[in-house]
Amino acid sequence: MSILPPTAPTPPPSPPGESRRECRSIGIVVPVYNEVLGLAELHAELTRVLRDLPCPASIWYVDDGSSDGTAALVEQWAAADPRVHLLELSRNFGHQAALTAGMDYVQDDVLVVMDGDGQHPPSLILRMVELYQAGYDVVLTRRADTKGAGIVKKACSNLFYTLINRVCSLRIPPQAADFRLMSRNAALALGSLREYHRFLRGMVSWIGFRQTTLDYTAPLRIAGRTKYSISKMLGLAAHALFSFSKLPLRLCFIAGITLLLLSAAEAIHAAYIFFSPRRGELVPGWSSLMFFIIAIGGVQLIVLGIIGNYIGYVFEEVKRRPVYIVRRHVAAGGRAAPAAAPAPPPPGLSQTS
Numbered sequence: 289m290s291i292l293p294p295t296a297p298t299p300p301p302s303p304p305g306e307s308r309r310e311c312r313s314i315g316i317v318v319p320v321y322n323e324v325l326g327l328a329e330l331h332a333e334l335t336r337v338l339r340d341l342p343c344p345a346s347i348w349y350v351d352d353g354s355s356d357g358t359a360a361l362v363e364q365w366a367a368a369d370p371r372v373h374l375l376e377l378s379r380n381f382g383h384q385a386a387l388t389a390g391m392d393y394v395q396d397d398v399l400v401v402m403d404g405d406g407q408h409p410p411s412l413i414l415r416m417v418e419l420y421q422a423g424y425d426v427v428l429t430r431r432a433d434t435k436g437a438g439i440v441k442k443a444c445s446n447l448f449y450t451l452i453n454r455v456c457s458l459r460i461p462p463q464a465a466d467f468r469l470m471s472r473n474a475a476l477a478l479g480s481l482r483e484y485h486r487f488l489r490g491m492v493s494w495i496g497f498r499q500t501t502l503d504y505t506a507p508l509r510i511a512g513r514t515k516y517s518i519s520k521m522l523g524l525a526a527h528a529l530f531s532f533s534k535l536p537l538r539l540c541f542i543a544g545i546t547l548l549l550l551s552a553a554e555a556i557h558a559a560y561i562f563f564s565p566r567r568g569e570l571v572p573g574w575s576s577l578m579f580f581i582i583a584i585g586g587v588q589l590i591v592l593g594i595i596g597n598y599i600g601y602v603f604e605e606v607k608r609r610p611v612y613i614v615r616r617h618v619a620a621g622g623r624a625a626p627a628a629a630p631a632p633p634p635p636g637l638s639q640t641s
């Protein structure tokens with residue numbers, strides 16, 4: 289697994305005489321959904337990296353409704369190792385919700401989130417922590433290359449980031465991953481955004497703070513297959529677009545105006561021929577009429593669909609349902625933990641067993 293040289297600019301120099309920023313504890317959140325085959329390898333690598341970190345760290349595995357025994361495996365580790373926590377969600381809520389659950393529970397100085405399939409190299413955390421100590425609040429990562437990713441997936445991903453950066457007033461690095469470090473302040477700011485439809489890469493860009501980006505090469509998954517089906521990926525892209533942009537609504541308006549102008553042009557053209565010597569040519573144009581009827585009908589349906597989509601988003605937001613529900617929290621050392629997520633406005637319901 290090769291890690292490319294970081295593209296982060298030189299860290300801001302600490303003022304003379306001032307020491308590097310202190311890092312008293314680190315919480316690492318790893319959402320997992322049916323990752324039992326490869327998780328032990330990742331866990332071994334992660335615990336090796338913990339030894340090299342400058343301060344104590346804990347690992348929070350968020351089991352997102354797995355059915356393959358992932359939770360039982362993590363529970364064994366939690367019983368034996370006080371640094372390991374298990375947060376078990378009541379069903380599969382999706383990657384972004386699982387990340388949110390972990391982030392709400394972690395109270396450490398430094399928060400790191402990463403995938404549980406081995407595609408986010410744990411050794412990069414050491415470099416992230418150095419950048420935190422140098423003064424950055426958010427350290428993002430960007431896949432310079434993804435081993436085994438097909439051309440179509442890469443092209444779709446590039447198109448998505450180009451589009452989203454153009455239509456939304458955000459700056460998300462192309463190929464950004466949900467592998468990042470955040471200071472406590474940045475994590476609290478992110479935690480205060482409680483929308484139901486979550487596109488965390490966009491939300492992290494929105495909160496600001498001092499951000500920098502590291503490049504890495506994503507290795508192959510340790511085991512198993514991607515849990516992001518095409519429909520889940522399209523869903524995330526839709527959340528990104530509709531949560532951060534009003535452009536689709538503006539496009540509806542532009543489409544309406546364009547059609548209005550086109551029909552005005554057609555009327556002027558017909559009037560011109562009517563008053564000209566070519567009047568006899570003016571046969572009622574059945575085909576142009578049909579064209580306009582169908583075009584206007586189609587555009588109206590598209591416009592209604594887009595507006596309906598936004599109304600659907602508003603509807604789901606006003607219900608104020610929790611983003612996730614925690615079924616069980618097995619605390620470090622295998623002990624039962626306090627019931628509620630300690631983070632501000634409780635985002636999800638939780639129970640302890």
Ligand code: UDP
Nearest residue numbers: 319320321352382383403404405514515516
């Ligand atoms: N994941 C999750 N819930 C889901 C889908 C995925 O917690 O509904 C986890 C998954 O176990 C992995 C991470 O999110 O740790 C990223 O998923 P995956 O590797 O399948 O996505 P890809 O890298 O293929 O985009």
Ligand code: MG
Nearest residue numbers: 403405407509
């Ligand atoms: Mg993956």
